Amino acid sequence: MPVNLPVPVAADLFPVAGVRIGVTEAGVRKANRKDLTVFLLDEGASVAGVFTQNRYCAAPVQVCREHLAAGQDIRAMVINTGNANAGTGAAGLANARKTCAALAKELGVSEQQVLPFSTGVIMEELPVDRIVAGLPAAIAAAKADNWVVAAEGIMTTDTQPKAYSRSVQVGGKTVHITGISKGAGMIRPNMATMLGYLATDAAIAPELLQGLVKELADGSFNRVTIDGDTSTNDSFVLIATHKAGNEVITNWDGAEAQALKAALQDVARLLAQAIVRDGEGATKFITVKVEGGKTEEECRLVAYSIAHSPLVKTAFFASDPNLGRILAAVGYAGIADLDQTKIDLYLDDVHVVADGGRNPSYREEDGQRVMKQQEITVRVLLGRGDASQTVWTCDLSHDYVSINADYRS
């Protein structure tokens, strides 16, 4: 059961002019599953992406980077579940290209105008023939209001689809933003997560897009973790179709541009948090805020140290305020000159640790009360500066072990 994650409703999601989406059952790994999704983009859309920093990056990630670098307008994306096409060597690369070529041929565009994405099991050969055979059906099914279907089409161990929408006014025009994501396991994005797609009909100068997608990823997908495993396939793509009729945004000055960026960031953050809320076996949604650091980087180190600790995560699962485990994780985060006597720890409003030791007024029942909640904020004050960072994670439960001990069977 995901943690406070609403099931998206099609009526709540704005279509994005210039984007149509089709989904089909191609039998990639199992029968009777929506496992093949195509995004069809009208001419003139701008597309930017950020991808996994895992050096064992998947074949489709390599091809995405190539095709984006080629500089032609991107006209389509193809996403399969059931197979990650990672650890597949030269054959995997050839299969990713073959998929792009097949879709390009169907659409009458060039291979470089197609971006491929895969998610699923690593180190197994991509059943490229079944994917290619499924493309016509996916294209035929393409519609503008298919975002919920797409969110379903990219799921693997996710228990429910993830999609959010926003609209904002820019220069008297209504601009729409809609995005989807999937996650569940092998989640510790480094640049982006497998998979997030965010589209807007806003006209945004193409040269702003790459910086924007990085900024959005840093405020969203790059701040979540489930198990610390950075996937081979993480991809986050931002599409601007320029169909809203607004005057082209050429910088982020001005209230309306800021409001648009905030809305984009809002959707990206909700999509990233949705991945945590639906993390494998998750029963709690944990916000880890680290404040008072010398640099944002050291705050991130501490936040991830807490968010990755199996001991901290099992304590959250048990609703056990065994909070010394958090202190241990702060201590081994890698800040060489950390002074433990300066550290404070809060669990929501409860002041647990003062000056590095147990706060004399802390009572176990107060910690227990917060630990029982489904949403908990851990706040660590390092007492060494003004920097801060936040990451989001979930607990580590029996179901995480069950899901990952059984995933392939």
Add this chain to the structure above:
Amino acid sequence: MPVNLPVPVAADLFPVAGVRIGVTEAGVRKANRKDLTVFLLDEGASVAGVFTQNRYCAAPVQVCREHLAAGQDIRAMVINTGNANAGTGAAGLANARKTCAALAKELGVSEQQVLPFSTGVIMEELPVDRIVAGLPAAIAAAKADNWVVAAEGIMTTDTQPKAYSRSVQVGGKTVHITGISKGAGMIRPNMATMLGYLATDAAIAPELLQGLVKELADGSFNRVTIDGDTSTNDSFVLIATHKAGNEVITNWDGAEAQALKAALQDVARLLAQAIVRDGEGATKFITVKVEGGKTEEECRLVAYSIAHSPLVKTAFFASDPNLGRILAAVGYAGIADLDQTKIDLYLDDVHVVADGGRNPSYREEDGQRVMKQQEITVRVLLGRGDASQTVWTCDLSHDYVSINADYRS
């Protein structure tokens, strides 16, 4: 059930002349538990230690460092379980000193000649009065052949005691080595683990001891991990009592000195591996060898990345050859210029990955056969140099979650 870990038998453990050990039930946390252990050292013993690099180090770790730095002969060690005396601020430091002072008074030595150690729950006040009250009984129980009892006395969530012995000939004299350790959870030692004690009656020049204890830790406790959580209390202590009658060893040249060092390393490694074999919920013992790196440091990064991956560890638990997860962990280990097309992966004798992709001759049933074993070696060849490193770890099972969700209750 620990993985292939024999229960130590008192008759197999050599006493070390100059070391007596006493254990009692002090009621530190729960009644009817051996929870207080004292080591009494004859005058003239040399002692060196390495301690956790966790910046939230426990009060006893801070006091150990001070007392070792003070340069007086160490005459006693006192170890309690049930409470880590970490995250306890100034009061915790005072309690650690009070424990040392009380034992020093009983023995007629100075406070600086006593080393304190604690293990158990973090952030709770040390019940120092119960510990002090228990000291006379522990001293009265002290005997030279109490090593198994001591190994039991320092256990927390360990399911069985850990102790090993060796003897070697040095200059016509028989030199004895005996050591004990405890572990179970919060195990990713960085310098040493909570707790390891190794004693020898060999005469070794005191100025060699600190370098030796570091070298031993690097080849043993610093190569194991259970959950990646570096404890606040890790301590590894080496004692040389100089009672064996051998000519003092002043350097490591020569076959006999090398044999002594090898025996010390052997015992340290077995003690460290015993911690993994008895890791919380462990059902498998995994050796991760990384070869062909440019530096030992990058090999360690890769080995720990594999050994800490919850996805890799749950796959081992399930005996599922979902080996792409190992590739993903190699990829995110942090080697920026890693070339995935150079990587080979072996599972014991089975060649799984060749040149970065699935080895064409790899058959799933071969991987399955190895994954079902209780002892498995993962060998990764990076193809970039001649460095190599090995770490030892265990799988991640339901019992790990159960144990850590219930630990304090």
